[in-house]
Amino acid sequence: MKWKSPPRAGLVATIITLVVGLTAAPSAMAALNGIDVASWQSDTVTCTVQDYDFAVVKSSEGTWYANPKMAAQLSCAQRRGKKIGVYHYADGADATVEADHFVSSIGGWRGKALLALDFEMGGNKVYYSASAGDWIRTFVNRVHAVTGVWPVIYIPESGVGKIPADVRANCAIWPAAYATMNPTGWQSNPWHGGRFNEAMRQYTSEGVLAGYAGRLDLDIFYGDGVAWDAYARGGNGSQATVKPAPKPSTPAPAARTIRPVLDTDGKIGYKTICQWQRVMGTPVDGEISGQYVVWYRPRLYAVTHRNHRGSTLVRAVQRKFGLRQTGLLDRTTIRAIQRYVGANPDGILGYDTARKIQIRLNTGRF
Template sequence: MALQGIDISNWQAGLDTAAVPSDFVIAKASEGVGFADPTMQGFLARAAAAGRLVGTYHYATGADPVMEADHYLAVAGDWISRAILVLDWESGSNKAWGDGGWVRRFVTRVHDRTGVWPLVYVQASAIGQIPGDVRAHCPLWIAQYASMQQTGYQDSPWNEGAYSCVMRQYSGTGRLSGWNGDLDLDKFYGDRDEWTRLAKGDNDMVTKQDIQQIAEAVVNIDLNGVKLRDRIIGIDTAANTTRTTTREIKTSVERNDKRVYRLLQSLKRFTGIPDDDTTSVPDLTQSWLDKRVYRITLLLKRLTGIPDDATDLPDTVTLSDTQLDLIADRVAEKLNAMKEQ
């Protein structure tokens, strides 16, 4: 099964992605190291709400590839793992055109940070610029037009099958109901599951949904008949704990040097590990405390780059401000919800 869709940018500002017929919508996110397309969020939000699959792309300008990749990911933000990621590799305004090494460094940076290999958009005549090792990981999105005549969606675009690709852009002068202007038309050679797989990538990176699961797992741990959430909010007075408020959590977020240390010390106390500076939190087996603490430990490792093996968690680790803020927000939400019950 194939899917039909469009790719757009600020040049189509005002287009209603829920009104124009499509299976998917790919919107420009960024260009170079400074430009962020102001229409991306609206385009994707409207499309996703209407049940469309979504994607984002970055237009390469040939600046430092790591910096361009970082800029792209900063702009893509919460759409990462929900939308497919794409490197738009064209000759216009691209001083690195012809340099396959630049492409390799960009896609590797994206994968290192997200676990997702981006697609690479390139014209049919320049497929050779994309190194073989990149093509082994990154599906190609090939642009080739039969003509510049206006057209609607095509089931069998001209020259289909002449090269291996996951998606084909076959017109830059497409016409669809709901928009009085030219559109890029694309055919994706896969189904919704394949699109979702490409968007999620390795599936091992921590997302907001993972953080929500961490928060839920933490507050629901049962220790000798007492829920950890009860200890946290002060219901279990025998535990001699203090009531945690949203303000206190937010304040702790601002103390980067102590936040994770305190979290690990709390895990020690609640799991019976000596509360000192010499005993590390072990790699817990899946049978201990059901699977919940094991999952928390595993996700903490992935957050901090520690191998998923028997390596112990250290007493102090470093998380990014974004990761810590998200964790604090989720835990605060859970605590507030419990207090209102």
């Protein structure tokens, strides 16, 4: 990341020292341990999780969604003296409109929180298109034009090549790659750490920390608190003071024994739908309602076919993926779900798709 500022005596040397420090090999840097959270978690998650240094909170998605728990989650972290950040989940709609929605959703947290773009495949209409790089460029340029801050770019490791070189020149990156899906606490040297000279890295979605009963995304920031603040403010920043990296914490004993909520039997029945509804924050009745009778949902066992008005749960899923919100579990929606959970996108809710949905729901998220 680059900081631009008015000329000032002695400032150039300070900026060069800071930028060089932030782009140094991670093994030579101090590090901060952190989590990233969203509205599917409680508004007190950042109050109860113990032993973390920063929290990055989802603020917005597409052009339509703002996290109603953002202020509470950020405030909890801030009151505890933690560093904070906010991220926007890209839907692949008009990049300028999404950027404006992101900036608007941040409100008074501008200048206090690190800004980030979450660019991944789930529900993102341009992720696999040739225009992905142009979309990213338009978004970050717009955010910078309005706020003076270059956002950090979160992206799956396999997608780092989508980021254009001119964007990389300005924006730090936050790649994600998991060595395993086993539960873990903090890692001081995660798998592939530093592979892209990144500012941050997410290394698991199966984090287990004291103070929280579910699983968490765990991240490492290759710098200290002063460096974090420089990213958050944009502008000139000040020289980072490297401090010893925090000692990895031990997962809470009780959390290690968490058992899956669902049997992964490949049947989307009452219990699975209840868990899906809880995770998506919709009313919990264990039923996908208002559907048509069709052949391509053979593993859906708890469904009503009255009225054909659709399901609130399905609308929430469609909203997540940027689809038309009919509430009907049609083949387009099933394909989007399949891509998201890593199943064959054939549009049929069969055993493998149902089982992978259950595996995902057993992590406490979707």
